[in-house]
Amino acid sequence: MSDPVTGQVTDEVTDEQFVDGLPKVELHVHLEGSMLPATLLRLARRHGVDHLPTDLDALRAYYEFRDFDHFIEVYLAAVQVLRDEEDFRLLARETALGLAAQRVRYAEITFTPFLHVQRGIDPAVVFAGVEAGRLDAEREAGIQVRWITDIPGLPGTDNVTSGERTLELALAHGGDGVIALGLGGPEIGVPRPQFGPVFTAARDAGLHCVPHAGETTGPRTIWDSLEYLHAERIGHGTSALGDPALVEHLSRHRIPLEVSPTSNLCTGAVASYGVHPLPEMIAQGLQVNLNSDDPPMFNTTLRAEYLHALRSLGLSRQQVFDVAAAAVEHSFLPADGKERLRAEFTAAAADLGVRPAAPAGS
Template structure:
């Protein structure tokens, strides 16, 4: 018997499409890594991490995020982080996740690319066999590091191509980082069959989303919340079923929206845009995917059936193998039917 919407969401099988590798490190794991690597300047105390993860603006968030990236010093750190993130996801009934990984950040800090990939793949296979969660990778360019990072990310993606890699992205700051300059690297990635999933339109306007579609061949958009400012763009997204990866608490934490009450999620849904709900960098924002579904349910006025439909959006918009999609959709339907009795 489901006693509340919160309990319903907790038990609901889910997929997540926009969640960052390092940004998913729980306070326990961050504290452990900080104790291993004290020179990074990150608190090794779980309680102090909450204060450390309070951001004044998006630039401050990037600064803090990169300090946590600096905690990942060797392949053992990478493997530990990846498997523990999968464990946290499993506890939320996440069955499938596309984890955004920034190999350049770790390779640039001295971890050989081959060792990095071996670590994430080992963790992925172990998580699937031991925890029952299917993971896939999106390798993203850290936009703030410029074209050298794009070149190296594309090289790793196209020449070392790990089995779990399915997509190519672009993260980091949007302001002052034009999307178009990365087109050649997205072309390389798309040429070997990787999907295009850049961040766009969170801290910049609709033009960044248009550039991502026209110049980078975007099949999904990370965030995309400013699309509501352009009716033509909304129509285009809806018509072409280019899904948005929406993360409400993240948008609030980075000051992309002033309050949850002002969040454009309802307007996106009203316009017919395919919307998925995600957690982005959950421990850094004191959230998780279950909480994000609760927020979305409140904003959209959803009942259990509506929440279930929202969960299906993520499966539909994913790049999961067809068998995985079918399995997760069946799990959702079974869960909804059981809850209805």
């Protein structure tokens, strides 16, 4: 795939072949938002959920979001089809195997147990199902998966209680599979400081802290997530470039941003690929990784996000490789797991005609 003399990628290697040759790590993808349309329809029919479209064409139209609030409305409606342990097992297995088919070696998948528990689902059922699905996929495809339990921050609700309950669920039922506490949902009307005590308790319990911030609001939400929530990574961070002091802080402390371009377009957070901030984030030295967020809902995949990075965002193949390799360092994998993936990226660099990734921390 590379010239034996120059080491450069030859003309015969297409963008698709380049992307398919990349090992990958996914750090920002939602389990509930990864439900395949056919699976959603099957579970809706099985459980008699009658408020959703009844065929695939209507479901695709249902997923044409007017704005971020409309996306949340549809998201909350779709999760109603998840009722029993086998539903959660099916979703976790299908999601992980779908990632593995894209050469994803490791994934930290976010799910929101409180959304299900507040519907009357036994938390033991939720966690047993997702854990069984995770282990099924690991046995079948070798992909490693860990969970981020997500607080569903929603305007007009008791967010403090939902945050506390989410942490309780994670600690009581998560076992070794749960590694972090997240915070999703709308940012407008859901200030981050109120979640400070629960994130402090999560950190004290040994969990990592990875809230969404700066997706549909300005840099202040990112600052609040750093100051009050001990954020180790920032979900989205789309508005970070609006504050030079924040850019300097994120760069100096090497705090990664989990970037999901197609998601940002579909929810209206960014107007087009042409104005997406990812290239400038890289130019300004920010740590970034590339993700799919809610792939079927946004008609994307992680593979497609890498192709968009090349074709729509104008990144070079070297830049795309570096972003993919950086996700290893941004992950919460133990040292031995990171070392194995670094070796795989080094081998892939030779095949793809790019430079190996710089050593961690350089």
